Amino acid sequence: MIDSFTPKQVAVALQVSESSVKRWCDQGAIRTDRTLGGHRRIPLPFLMEFLEATNRRLVDPSAIGLDPTDLVFGHGSSMRQKQSLVTEEPAMLTQFEKALLAGDESTCRKIVSNWFAMHGGITSLADNLLSAAFKSIGDRWQCGTVEIYQERRGCEICCQLIHELRRLLPEPPGNAPLAMGGTASGDQYQLPNQLAEIVFRENGWRTISLGTNIPFASLLSAARKHMPKVFWLSVSHIENIEQFVVDYNHFAKNLPKGVMLVLGGQALNEQVRPSLSYSAHCDSMLQLANLARSARGSLQPKAGHI
Amino acid sequence: MIDSFTPKQVAVALQVSESSVKRWCDQGAIRTDRTLGGHRRIPLPFLMEFLEATNRRLVDPSAIGLDPTDLVFGHGSSMRQKQSLVTEEPAMLTQFEKALLAGDESTCRKIVSNWFAMHGGITSLADNLLSAAFKSIGDRWQCGTVEIYQERRGCEICCQLIHELRRLLPEPPGNAPLAMGGTASGDQYQLPNQLAEIVFRENGWRTISLGTNIPFASLLSAARKHMPKVFWLSVSHIENIEQFVVDYNHFAKNLPKGVMLVLGGQALNEQVRPSLSYSAHCDSMLQLANLARSARGSLQPKAGHI
DNA sequence: ATACAAATGAACGAATTGAACGTTTTGAGT
DNA sequence: ACTCAAAACGTTCAATTCGTTCATTTGTAT
Numbered sequence: 197m198i199d200s201f202t203p204k205q206v207a208v209a210l211q212v213s214e215s216s217v218k219r220w221c222d223q224g225a226i227r228t229d230r231t232l233g234g235h236r237r238i239p240l241p242f243l244m245e246f247l248e249a250t251n252r253r254l255v256d257p258s259a260i261g262l263d264p265t266d267l268v269f270g271h272g273s274s275m276r277q278k279q280s281l282v283t284e285e286p287a288m289l290t291q292f293e294k295a296l297l298a299g300d301e302s303t304c305r306k307i308v309s310n311w312f313a314m315h316g317g318i319t320s321l322a323d324n325l326l327s328a329a330f331k332s333i334g335d336r337w338q339c340g341t342v343e344i345y346q347e348r349r350g351c352e353i354c355c356q357l358i359h360e361l362r363r364l365l366p367e368p369p370g371n372a373p374l375a376m377g378g379t380a381s382g383d384q385y386q387l388p389n390q391l392a393e394i395v396f397r398e399n400g401w402r403t404i405s406l407g408t409n410i411p412f413a414s415l416l417s418a419a420r421k422h423m424p425k426v427f428w429l430s431v432s433h434i435e436n437i438e439q440f441v442v443d444y445n446h447f448a449k450n451l452p453k454g455v456m457l458v459l460g461g462q463a464l465n466e467q468v469r470p471s472l473s474y475s476a477h478c479d480s481m482l483q484l485a486n487l488a489r490s491a492r493g494s495l496q497p498k499a500g501h502i
Numbered sequence: 503m504i505d506s507f508t509p510k511q512v513a514v515a516l517q518v519s520e521s522s523v524k525r526w527c528d529q530g531a532i533r534t535d536r537t538l539g540g541h542r543r544i545p546l547p548f549l550m551e552f553l554e555a556t557n558r559r560l561v562d563p564s565a566i567g568l569d570p571t572d573l574v575f576g577h578g579s580s581m582r583q584k585q586s587l588v589t590e591e592p593a594m595l596t597q598f599e600k601a602l603l604a605g606d607e608s609t610c611r612k613i614v615s616n617w618f619a620m621h622g623g624i625t626s627l628a629d630n631l632l633s634a635a636f637k638s639i640g641d642r643w644q645c646g647t648v649e650i651y652q653e654r655r656g657c658e659i660c661c662q663l664i665h666e667l668r669r670l671l672p673e674p675p676g677n678a679p680l681a682m683g684g685t686a687s688g689d690q691y692q693l694p695n696q697l698a699e700i701v702f703r704e705n706g707w708r709t710i711s712l713g714t715n716i717p718f719a720s721l722l723s724a725a726r727k728h729m730p731k732v733f734w735l736s737v738s739h740i741e742n743i744e745q746f747v748v749d750y751n752h753f754a755k756n757l758p759k760g761v762m763l764v765l766g767g768q769a770l771n772e773q774v775r776p777s778l779s780y781s782a783h784c785d786s787m788l789q790l791a792n793l794a795r796s797a798r799g800s801l802q803p804k805a806g807h808i
Numbered sequence: 809a810t811a812c813a814a815a816t817g818a819a820c821g822a823a824t825t826g827a828a829c830g831t832t833t834t835g836a837g838t
Numbered sequence: 839a840c841t842c843a844a845a846a847c848g849t850t851c852a853a854t855t856c857g858t859t860c861a862t863t864t865g866t867a868t
Contacts, residue, residue: 199517202855213817231518232556235855289730299710302673344720345684348713351850359665367608378651384690404605407654407688411838414650438559508846519826524847541846739811 200229200239201260209259209313210252225250234430241366248317248398254412279364280461285324293329295344296350299454308357318361318398322481323390330387351387356389365394368402377428378406378415380440385432388461392428395481399488401426419451426491427451428484431461434468441471448473456491460484506535506545515560526552532588547768599635603648606807614663624667624704628697628787632660636693657693664696671700674708679798683734683764684721686746691738694767696732701787705794719754725757732755732797734790735765740774747777754779762797766790 295303601609
């Protein structure tokens with residue numbers, strides 16, 4: 197996959213004029229590299245940064261090599277006809293779920309990068325594609341029409357893809373606010389935790405993901421050591437509710453002042469939540485993204501000077 | 503390791519045309535040596551000089567055998583400090599362990615890509631860097647000088663890096679032999695399983711990683727469905743030995759004929775192994791790589807026609 | 809509606825880039 | 839040492855991009 201693009205390519209992908217792209221580059225709205233001869237080159241991470249900052253979408257992802265073609269029919273023979281790209285969300289979701297269950301990594305990759313490009317961000321990807329797909333797969337599993345290994349293999353694929361996306365995001369600057377988080381003992385679900393991390397990253401935070409299945413004592417220790425501005429806790433599974441509530445509240449109470457505690461996850465239903473004390477709760481990655489944006493702004497009094 | 507490159511190699515690594523590289527050489531932008539016959543040779547130091555001067559990075563480091571250190575500078579971060587990386591193995595291991603414990607992802611990335619470049623493969627990386635580091639960290643954890651979250655955060659970082667490496671490997675052709683594997687119920691250790699997968703990939707296999715913590719029944723179901731040539735089982739932790747032995751042997755017995763069962767992992771000590779029936783056991787990724795090579799050759803009777 | 813400011817998109821000569829091509833050098837095998 | 843295919847040489851040339859200017863569209867306050 198190509199790593200950087202010319203203004204013209206970007207212009208086609210965004211469906212704006214080349215002049216505008218060049219101007220945006222020169223204004224600094226799009227960070228830009230230059231060739232030795234002075235030609236502009238726009239690396240993908242910078243483009244993503246711009247998309248996110250301006251809430252834009254790639255109208256034509258194929259212009260920059262994100263190829264949505266033949267998602268329907270796999271690596272076929274010499275198929276001439278480009279099957280009309282499936283770009284409606286429900287159809288993509290169905291295809292994605294199918295590819296996940298089949299273990300078809302490359303198709304999953306295409307759909308994910310396509311979705312990512314079209315919506316310009318990870319938040320929508322997480323809420324509307326990944327979560328939706330696994331929710332549906334989970335339902336099917338309970339019906340017995342899906343094997344455990346299929347669900348798990350799908351997680352593996354998503355884990356890989358998320359790590360690829362994460363690598364595409366620009367490195368956060370050293371003075372960015374710090375978010376830290378993970379899952380507690382007994383919770384092995386990686387995906388939601390990974391997603392939480394890159395949502396923060398996408399919104400300009402430095403992040404430390406502590407991983408899954410970590411005792412509250414060690415979570416606390418990490419928080420005290422690094423003093424993050426936000427601590428996220430992803431809760432997808434609770435083994436022993438009473439124990440969890442006790443341990444959690446002890447953790448929350450001993451968290452240093454100034455650390456904002458954010459909760460999220462399926463397992464936090466109406467029964468559990470009232471027993472917990474926290475700064476914020478998120479039902480979706482969209483909420484988390486909004487929180488990340490506002491917390492970043494409000495808690496950073498150091499107003500930039502340009 | 504080679505220390506100077508042709509314009510073509512550099513062109514691929516930078517993802518520009520060969521013409522441009524040649525022109526830059528002639529303009530003096532890249533200092534260049536010449537062979538007696540007049541061919542350009544670009545020593546690594548000169549290339550690095552150029553990258554520094556123009557704030558570039560290698561888009562495809564593998565084109566020049568993956569590259570050492572600070573070429574991997576993120577996008578535009580104006581970090582100038584060159585922290586000279588050591589190149590002797592023991593020192594690198596120490597640095598890596600330190601970086602892992604500190605949660606310093608970018609330093610870990612540098613060391614990993616450096617090691618990968620120097621040894622030209624994942625096998626040595628897995629056995630001599632990653633395994634060694636986590637073994638040492640494990641020891642320190644038992645001594646109480648390392649926190650759980652540090653170890654877990656290190657795993658997260660390695661997981662990310664392995665996925666990045668995996669993405670660098672070429673897609674296996676559709677007719678490549680298939681290897682499949684995972685870990686059984688109760689075993690949550692991802693790293694060894696991931697490493698097993700990319701060792702197969704590196705040696706030209708198609709792979710399906712089923713993930714961790716999967717019941718034997720589902721493993722069996724997956725094997726029957728896809729009929730891999732090799733099934734690997736990574737065993738880093740066993741909760742109940744007797745139960746494991748029973749379930750495992752039932753699994754091994756019912757595995758389709760022609761599927762080679764390969765075992766590996768810390769938890770398979772002298773006590774457990776005699777009770778298990780298997781095709782092969784590997785103490786290291788090197789052994790697994792050798793097995794992958796020989797099994798690939800022997801089981802593919804389709805002799806090339808050249 | 810009108811006027812004015814700001815942003816967008818088109819046009820143009822000058823400059824850069826990347827592909828093509830015939831010739832020469834390199835490196836591996838005999 | 840000799841042979842030969844693969845790769846690199848230097849050069850040319852079409853296509854693309856640069857920076858600039860100017861007409862047009864969009865947004866907003868009078």
